[in-house]
Structure formats: C-alpha cells, structure tokens
Amino acid sequence: MTGLRYVYAVCHPFGTPLQAQLSGVAGDPPRTLVHHGLVAVVSHVPEADFSEEPLRAHLEDLDWLSATARAHQGVIDALTTVTTPLPLRLGTVFRDDSGVRMMIEAREEDFRRTLDRLEGKVEWGVKVYAETDPEASTGPPPAEPAKAASGRDYLRRRRMQTRAREDMWQQAEAFATRLHERLSAYAADSRLHAPQNAVLSGAAGRNVLNAAYLVPRSDSEEFVELVDRTKDDASGMRVELTGPWAAYSFAEAEDTGETAEAGKAGEAGGAEEARGAGRAAGSAEPSAGSAEEET
Numbered sequence: 001m002t003g004l005r006y007v008y009a010v011c012h013p014f015g016t017p018l019q020a021q022l023s024g025v026a027g028d029p030p031r032t033l034v035h036h037g038l039v040a041v042v043s044h045v046p047e048a049d050f051s052e053e054p055l056r057a058h059l060e061d062l063d064w065l066s067a068t069a070r071a072h073q074g075v076i077d078a079l080t081t082v083t084t085p086l087p088l089r090l091g092t093v094f095r096d097d098s099g100v101r102m103m104i105e106a107r108e109e110d111f112r113r114t115l116d117r118l119e120g121k122v123e124w125g126v127k128v129y130a131e132t133d134p135e136a137s138t139g140p141p142p143a144e145p146a147k148a149a150s151g152r153d154y155l156r157r158r159r160m161q162t163r164a165r166e167d168m169w170q171q172a173e174a175f176a177t178r179l180h181e182r183l184s185a186y187a188a189d190s191r192l193h194a195p196q197n198a199v200l201s202g203a204a205g206r207n208v209l210n211a212a213y214l215v216p217r218s219d220s221e222e223f224v225e226l227v228d229r230t231k232d233d234a235s236g237m238r239v240e241l242t243g244p245w246a247a248y249s250f251a252e253a254e255d256t257g258e259t260a261e262a263g264k265a266g267e268a269g270g271a272e273e274a275r276g277a278g279r280a281a282g283s284a285e286p287s288a289g290s291a292e293e294e295t
Helices: 052-058 062-080 097-106 108-118 151-186 217-233 261-266
Strands: 004-011 031-035 038-045 121-130 189-192 206-216 237-245
Touching (some): 004 108, 121 217, 151 237, 217 237
Antiparallel strands (some): 031 038, 121 237
C-alpha cells in the first residue's frame, strides 16, 4: 500500500502480536518496522490528508482531530497491553520507511534511555475536585435566608460566605497536597499538571489536583486500592482515577525535562480527550518528525 508513514510509538521488540482487527489512523492496520533493535509501530496514511498543508488545515477541524486522535489512542492502548510503548505525538508522519529509520537512528540514544526508564510501568491519573458551593455536599439546599435587616448585616453575611468558601478551598488544597504526597511516595515517579479549566473540561467542581503517577504494572492493583481508600476521607470532594495509560506524562527527555512542545498544535483539550485527543496530541518524547518537518 502506498502513502505516508504514520508513526504511533517506538518500543522494545515484543513477541505478542497486535489484535488482528485493530484499525489505525485512516483505517489502515498498524504494523511494526524494526530498525537497530527498536520497533516503530506505523501505518499508511493518505498524502492528501497528511502532507504538510492538508494536515495543518485538519488540525483546525475538531471533529477530524478527535476521530484521528481516537484512532491514534486505540493503537497506543493496544500496545500498552503487550509492551511498554513510547508514544509519539499526534501527526508524526514520514515520507516512507527510510524516513522512519532515519528518525530512529537520530534519536536512538534518547529512545533507549526513556524506554528503559519506563519499562514495565504504566501511568495512572488522579484528579480531585472540590464542590464550588460549601453547602453542595451537605444534603438538601438550605432554606432561603431572611432578608438582611441592614446594609451592615448584608456585608456581614457576605464576609461569612466568603470566609466559608476560602476555608473550603484551603481544606481541599490541603487534602490534595496530602494525597499527592502519599501517592508520590508509592509511585516510581509523579507529575503535577495544571488544574483543568472547568469551562473547557465540563467537569463539575474546582479541580484542585491534576496529577499523573508512574507505577509498576505489578503494583497497580495496590495503587488503585490506595486511591480508593482515600475517598473515605474526601468529604465534599470528588476523587477520580483514570488509567492505566501509556506513560505520556513521563515520556520527556530525561536529561532536559522538556516535552515535545511542537506537538501541542494538535491538542483538542484534556487528558482524557486525547487519550481521547489531548495528551496524545501534545506529549511524546522524543517526537522526531511531524508531517510539517518530514514530508
């Protein structure tokens, strides 16, 4: 089949075949390309959609982007069940197999170092949300308060409400800090991401913790139980656990701490949306060539 080469991930060699019915980006089944003892997982994509100019236009189309990111993530998820993949950013495309081989040779040392660091580990995401209203988690809404007798009384009530909200945020942030410290001590590594914007994420409440934890597969069951036990201490808060994922948050170059920022042009928002569509588009190390660079 002719077409450009879309690269999903780089891995150590693995013996278990991918699912026979697995479909990749643009509907083409992924295959493996072995070079210098590393495996690139690739599929063919049409030049009409994935060469530089069409791809740039498609990245502005959220429907196309979401569908492509879901297909991309489907391949990464399948790889995660059989090996430890190093996912590349959404839209990493080369002209042909030789371009993929050149990419492997150019970043071979980084690939090997990062794959060795991630071997046998998966990523778990934990978010903590606080209620936006201090009364929201205490049962039925309170009765309508009596009308303030004076302007002074009105201001006093407003100060009390403000103080109650501030106390709640402080308690929520203290809980999130304790939880992060506890989970980080258990995990092999952790990352704190910026809190999610409620308008963009659509999630209820205020996001006070948005973290990722790198956990050995063999310890994942205990990690999940640890998170579940903390929910009993989270009055007025919501603890959400997602995973296991490929280690997106930990796939940066270890020596620089930098992620592949260039890939963020393809983000469609949110960690789940791009495992789903966001993080697959924006993180990947060491992403060596997008369609803009290589085609």
